[in-house]
Amino acid sequence: MQKSLSERDLAVIWHPYTQMQxxxxxxxxVRGEGALLFDEEGNRYLDATSSWWVxxxxxxxxxxxxxxxxQAAQLHHCIFAGYTHEPAVSxxxxxxxxxxxxxxxxxYSDNGSTAVEVALKMTIQYWKNTxxxxxxxxxxxxxxxxxxxxxxxxxxxSVFTKAFDDFLFEVVFLDLPTAENIGGLKxxxxxxxxxxxxxxxxxxxxxxxxxxxxxxxxxxxxxxHCRTHNILLIADExxxxxxxxxxxxxxxxxxxxxxxxxxxxxxxxxxxAMGVTTCTNDIYNAFLSTDKLKxxxxxxxxxANPLTCAIALASLDLxxxxxxxxxxxxxxxxxxxxxxxxAYHPEVKNVRSLGTILAFEIVxxxxxxxxxxxxxxxxxxxxEKRIMLRPLGNTLYILPPYCITxxxxxxxxxxxxxxxxxxxxxxx
Numbered sequence: 001m002q003k004s005l006s007e008r009d010l011a012v013i014w015h016p017y018t019q020m021q022x023x024x025x026x027x028x029x030v031r032g033e034g035a036l037l038f039d040e041e042g043n044r045y046l047d048a049t050s051s052w053w054v055x056x057x058x059x060x061x062x063x064x065x066x067x068x069x070x071q072a073a074q075l076h077h078c079i080f081a082g083y084t085h086e087p088a089v090s091x092x093x094x095x096x097x098x099x100x101x102x103x104x105x106x107x108y109s110d111n112g113s114t115a116v117e118v119a120l121k122m123t124i125q126y127w128k129n130t131x132x133x134x135x136x137x138x139x140x141x142x143x144x145x146x147x148x149x150x151x152x153x154x155x156x157x158s159v160f161t162k163a164f165d166d167f168l169f170e171v172v173f174l175d176l177p178t179a180e181n182i183g184g185l186k187x188x189x190x191x192x193x194x195x196x197x198x199x200x201x202x203x204x205x206x207x208x209x210x211x212x213x214x215x216x217x218x219x220x221x222x223x224x225h226c227r228t229h230n231i232l233l234i235a236d237e238x239x240x241x242x243x244x245x246x247x248x249x250x251x252x253x254x255x256x257x258x259x260x261x262x263x264x265x266x267x268x269x270x271x272x273a274m275g276v277t278t279c280t281n282d283i284y285n286a287f288l289s290t291d292k293l294k295x296x297x298x299x300x301x302x303x304a305n306p307l308t309c310a311i312a313l314a315s316l317d318l319x320x321x322x323x324x325x326x327x328x329x330x331x332x333x334x335x336x337x338x339x340x341x342x343a344y345h346p347e348v349k350n351v352r353s354l355g356t357i358l359a360f361e362i363v364x365x366x367x368x369x370x371x372x373x374x375x376x377x378x379x380x381x382x383x384e385k386r387i388m389l390r391p392l393g394n395t396l397y398i399l400p401p402y403c404i405t406x407x408x409x410x411x412x413x414x415x416x417x418x419x420x421x422x423x424x425x426x427x428x
Contacts, residue, residue, distance in 0.1 A: 004028055005040050024380070032059025035404040037388070045386045048412045050401050052390075053207070053239050055270030057318045058403035064269055064314040071310035080108065080303040087309030094316055096278060100235070100249050101257025103278040107296075108304040112238040112264035113146030115275030116200070119234045119260045120150045121298055122283055123198035126232065129286045129294045134197030138189070138231070141173045144208035145200060145236055154200050156209065172196070176206075177218035186225045193229035200234040203250035204354060207239040210395045211359035213352050220254035232283070233258045238275075242266035242319055243328050243402070246355035259283055269315030270401075274308045327402040331356045334406065335398065338413050347420050359397035362423065374423075381422065387415045 005028025014020060028040040035058055037045045050056060057064070071087065078085050092106040109118050120137070127134040137154055144160065145151040152161045153168040161168065172192060175181055189196070203219060206212040223233055235258035240250035244266070247253055251261070260283065264275040287296050302308075318324060335358040342351045342360055351360040364374050372393035382389040389396060389412075398412055 005030075024383075027383070034058040035401050035408055043386060045388050046408055046411060047388045047401060048404075049388060049390055049397070049399050050266075051270055051388070052265075053244075053399055054265045054268075055401050056242055056266040057269045057315060057324075058401045059270075061269065061314075061318065063318060064271055064311055067310050067314035068271070068307060071307050075306045077302065077305055077307075081299060085304070085306050085309075087306045087313060088304040091309045091312050091316070094313065095276070098248060098320075099261055099278060100251035100254075101259075101261070102280050103261060104281045105279050105284040107277045107279070107298075108309075109275040109277065109298075110300050110302060111146075111273045111275045112262065113148040113151045113275075114300065115238065115262040115264050115277045116145045116151040116154070116234075116236060117148050118275075118277040118298055119200065119236075119262050120154065120198070122260060122277065122279060122296065123232045123234065125294075125296060126283055126286045127197050129289070134195060134231075136172060136192060136195040136197060137169075138172050138174055138192070138196055138199040138226075140201055140206065141175055142206050142209035142212060143173070143200075143202060144206070145202075146238075160208070174222075176212065176214045177222045178214075179218070182218055182221055185222060189222075189225055189229065189231070193231070196226075196229065196231045198232040198234055199223075199226050200236060202236045203240055204245050204253065205240055205250070205357060208392065210361075210392050211352070211357060211397045213354050213357075213359075216250075216253040220256050223254060223256035223258075227256055232260065234260045234262065236262045238262055238264045242315075243324070244355050244357060244399070246328070246332060248319075266319075267315065268308060268311045269318065271311045271315070272305070272308045274305070274312060324402055328356055330406070331400065331402065331404065331409070334409050341413075342416075345420055347424055356402065357397060357399050359395060362394045362396060362420075364394050377423070378419065381419050382415060385415045385418070387412055389415075 006025040009026055015026065029037045030040050031038050035047050037047055037059060075085060096103050096106060107118050109115050139154045142156045144155045152164060154171050155161060157165055174185055177185055204213060204216055226233060235251050237249050237251065241263050251258055259280050261278045267276065268274050287294055332355055335353045339351045339353045339358060342348050347363050349361050349363055362374060364372060374394045375391045378391040378396060
């Protein structure tokens with residue numbers, strides 16, 4: 001008898017963020033269409049989290065598929081040191097003008113973590129190249145910026161970093177700004193100003209930290225204060241970019257421009273991995289020198305892969321269509337209406353919505369955390385319903401592709417209400 005994809009997988013594959021000894025066998029997916037994915041037995045799954053927040057236009061989108069096929073017939077890959085190609089140049093030309101702030105140069109890498117690594121190396125070397133010692137990095141508590149070592153260092157010490165904490169460089173972690181603490185945060189920055197080189201932050205929403213949302217005006221006030229001390233500002237828009245928070249980019253909602261922006265996830269519409277790090281001319285010019293030691297020594301074998309660049313251009317085509325903005329507004333409106341329903345549920349707390357993101361915590365006797373035992377119940381419940389929702393501990397969130405229909409949203413909302421009823425009977 002022919003083995004299933006799940007059986008074959010378990011014999012040879014180690015999955016991310018998965019305790020392989022206790023996790024259920026993975027579902028074998030064979031194709032996708034719009035907001036749906038289909039397994040090897042023909043069952044359909046509704047993707048309510050955009051397959052880890054990347055798939056903004058839906059699976060197997062025909063426009064992206066056509067552009068990929070056209071590029072595949074022309075050029076698959078080319079070393080990007082000393083050579084260039086049309087898709088890479090066109091993508092930079094089209095992307096830079098729509099980014100917040102005065103972004104003038106784009107550096108290609110492979111994913112979100114590497115985009116952050118590049119940003120950190122840019123800022124650290126910027127200060128060295130300009131002959132100043134500004135070695136301290138600031139970040140938010142509960143932040144998550146990726147799983148490579150630099151990205152882990154600027155992320156909160158948590159279950160994600162615990163095995164590696166002794167190997168990470170020291171970072172100053174700040175509380176999220178509130179009306180009550182903003183004055184204290186400014187004073188804290190004042191004490192660090194002489195050595196603080198950069199502040200890296202997820203604007204408006206801390207994703208893996210639990211979809212923690214905070215006020216744009218207070219973020220702007222904090223960033224403006226950093227600017228008075230010449231602290232470089234790194235906006236990690238890997239999750240928030242490309243429409244997730246209601247505007248094209250989260251930083252469109254603040255007045256203080258970033259020096260560096262990190263992008264990935266929605267950049268290619270969830271088709272092939274890519275990361276980019278953009279910067280101002282001031283950052284870029286600090287690396288221009290006859291001294292080769294001032295070069296940014298960073299790169300990847302697949303930097304600016306032509307296939308990936310072509311896909312990103314196709315995704316950008318779709319993103320800039322008026323229908324995309326209309327869909328995002330439609331999802332936001334539906335989320336906000338459902339949030340009212342959730343707010344009155346006794347098993348729910350801290351309901352919040354921003355753009356196409358809806359999140360809340362389920363009331364439990366345990367501490368709110370990624371390792372909360374409730375997560376297993378939630379994951380299993382929704383997988384049985386064939387709704388793809390992946391909880392962050394007892395935090396549940398919806399972050400769908402923009403093509404999701406109202407009927408499909410109703411299906412997601414209905415499954416959540418059914419889960420809360422089952423939870424109330426079994427767990428509460």
